[in-house]
Amino acid sequence: MTHAISAKDSLLDPKDALLEPIHHSTYLIDGQLKTWKGEVAQVYSPILTAVDGVEEPVHLGSAPDLKREQGLEALTAAKKAYDHGRGAWPTASASERIAAMEKFIDCMVEQRELVVKLLMWEICKRKKDAVKEFTRTVDYLRDTVSEYKELHREGSHIHNVDGTLAQIRRGPLGVVLCLGPFNYPLNETFCVLLPAILMGNTAVFKPAKYGVLLITPLLEAFRTCFPPGVINVVFGRGRELASPIMESGDVDVLALIGNSKSSNALIGQHPKPNRVRQVLGLEAKNPAIILADADLDLAVKQCVSGAWSYNGQRCTALKVIYVHKHVRAEFLEKFAEATDRLRAGLPFADADITPLPERGKVEAMQAYVNEAVEKGAKVINAKGGETAGSIFFPAILFPVSRDTSIFKEEQFGPVCPVIEFEDLEEVMADIAASDYGQQASVFSQNPESMGTVIDQLVNQVCRVNLNSSCQRGPDALPFTGRKDSAVATLSVRAALRSFSIRTLVACSDSQKDTLEAVVAGRHSTFSSMDYLL
Ligand code: G3H
Numbered sequence: 001m002t003h004a005i006s007a008k009d010s011l012l013d014p015k016d017a018l019l020e021p022i023h024h025s026t027y028l029i030d031g032q033l034k035t036w037k038g039e040v041a042q043v044y045s046p047i048l049t050a051v052d053g054v055e056e057p058v059h060l061g062s063a064p065d066l067k068r069e070q071g072l073e074a075l076t077a078a079k080k081a082y083d084h085g086r087g088a089w090p091t092a093s094a095s096e097r098i099a100a101m102e103k104f105i106d107c108m109v110e111q112r113e114l115v116v117k118l119l120m121w122e123i124c125k126r127k128k129d130a131v132k133e134f135t136r137t138v139d140y141l142r143d144t145v146s147e148y149k150e151l152h153r154e155g156s157h158i159h160n161v162d163g164t165l166a167q168i169r170r171g172p173l174g175v176v177l178c179l180g181p182f183n184y185p186l187n188e189t190f191c192v193l194l195p196a197i198l199m200g201n202t203a204v205f206k207p208a209k210y211g212v213l214l215i216t217p218l219l220e221a222f223r224t225c226f227p228p229g230v231i232n233v234v235f236g237r238g239r240e241l242a243s244p245i246m247e248s249g250d251v252d253v254l255a256l257i258g259n260s261k262s263s264n265a266l267i268g269q270h271p272k273p274n275r276v277r278q279v280l281g282l283e284a285k286n287p288a289i290i291l292a293d294a295d296l297d298l299a300v301k302q303c304v305s306g307a308w309s310y311n312g313q314r315c316t317a318l319k320v321i322y323v324h325k326h327v328r329a330e331f332l333e334k335f336a337e338a339t340d341r342l343r344a345g346l347p348f349a350d351a352d353i354t355p356l357p358e359r360g361k362v363e364a365m366q367a368y369v370n371e372a373v374e375k376g377a378k379v380i381n382a383k384g385g386e387t388a389g390s391i392f393f394p395a396i397l398f399p400v401s402r403d404t405s406i407f408k409e410e411q412f413g414p415v416c417p418v419i420e421f422e423d424l425e426e427v428m429a430d431i432a433a434s435d436y437g438q439q440a441s442v443f444s445q446n447p448e449s450m451g452t453v454i455d456q457l458v459n460q461v462c463r464v465n466l467n468s469s470c471q472r473g474p475d476a477l478p479f480t481g482r483k484d485s486a487v488a489t490l491s492v493r494a495a496l497r498s499f500s501i502r503t504l505v506a507c508s509d510s511q512k513d514t515l516e517a518v519v520a521g522r523h524s525t526f527s528s529m530d531y532l533l
Contacts, residue, residue: 045355066241101198140187144194144195165507165512173253176251183315192279195495199499203231253276286319291453304338328420353393463477
């Protein structure tokens with residue numbers, strides 16, 4: 001077997017000298033950056049370096065390992081700032097909230113270089129994708145401000161419904177517990193946290209297990225741009241921090257991008273789970289369906305980016321590929337070749353395949369391959385499954401039995417099962433039986449077959465991609481899923497709706513003068529006709 005990767009591919013070249021280790025010791029509660037003197041969690045990169053001939057992960061620094069008490073203190077601060085909806089932030093005018101948000105975006109942009117560098121070091125996102133994650137997040141936040149203005153303008157209108165005058169706006173829900181994922185530690189977290197804040201909620205935010213240090217350059221911006229208690233940031237383990245916060249019963253919204261096991265456990269800890277609004281982006285098993293009349297070169301190109309970009313660690317990644325019997329052999333040959341042309345290495349030089357951040361992930365990928373092989377599969381591409389340090393070269397498995405873990409579970413990594421079909425019914429039966437329902441990709445050049453598949457899929461998943469891989473963007477489009485894949489919808493506009501509830505002021509026609517006097521006298525921020533430009 002020719003080796004795609006060698007040990008040196010996952011080793012640090014001294015010329016990529018790191019910033020000094022970051023020993024971060026503060027956390028943000030009630031507008032104060034508090035210094036932690038207790039236990040800390042060491043932060044290591046997935047990248048290895050040779051120390052005295054022994055390969056070791058590069059030490060990046062440390063972060064506070066806060067305890068239950070600090071988590072609950074953060075919750076108290078968020079509750080106080082919300083004050084049952086009567087706090088300064090939930091009752092602030094739209095322009096005050098916008099000003100805070102715009103100031104935050106400006107401060108965030110100043111930290112771009114360091115955050116991008118840490119995205120590469122901590123989670124091995126390749127350089128161009130790390131830059132994209134940062135830029136996309138800033139654009140998302142700017143668009144969020146524009147959408148918020150639009151929502152506010154809509155809410156300045158007075159409706160007259162059968163003699164009842166009503167002003168309808170979207171109001172905040174309360175205290176949000178925000179938990180982000182390691183694969184998009186900046187983008188996916190900020191795209192829920194900041195819309196929630198803009199709508200007038202307050203929050204406790206705990207960064208993901210990996211990608212912790214990259215949040216630390218932004219703490220000062222959170223502190224200076226938002227009033228005390230509006231955003232509280234704590235570092236540590238979910239079990240220690242998030243569980244007691246949920247058990248308190250004081251969380252109104254759980255915003256979690258992760259998996260249903262964690263969200264179910266957390267919701268189960270709340271004494272009144274029915275009261276918790278859930279905004280969840282969860283696991284998926286997005287299928288690619290390649291029909292007999294597909295343009296195979298296009299399908300291969302899309303499957304390579306769809307299955308392997310960021311090593312398959314995207315919720316939208318293609319995680320199972322169905323290919324029609326008539327084109328299976330040609331597809332597999334081309335897909336294997338294209339996959340083996342990918343370059344494995346470190347993120348700094350934009351390698352396609354980079355070290356995996358999660359401890360034990362290489363072994364987990366090997367276990368998927370081994371089980372499938374024991375049950376009759378082969379690794380189709382020559383370089384599939386090669387390892388070097390924490391790099392695992394993408395492995396294409398075929399034929400894959402339906403009783404394997406790689407068929408049933410979300411692998412969230414660089415292994416992809418391929419299944420041959422003759423009758424589309426076989427594919428549809430699998431999709432119907434699946435626990436997941438985020439997106440699907442269909443490859444065909446025939447409009448009639450395409451139309452048939454679209455109609456069979458649209459009520460099973462929430463986005464059908466035609467001759468293209470699955471993805472979340474553009475961010476103005478609704479992003480959601482069925483079954484265990486999501487709760488609530490995200491997009492620039494939908495996130496603002498997900499973190500708010502319609503609330504209205506109403507009166508009969510005979511009370512028109514009263515309402516007019518409230519508005520004309522500028523006695524209420526809610527009942528105002530101010531038109532934000
Ligand atoms: O991990 C899930 C992300 O929301 C996927 O976003 O399709 O832009 O990579 P993406």
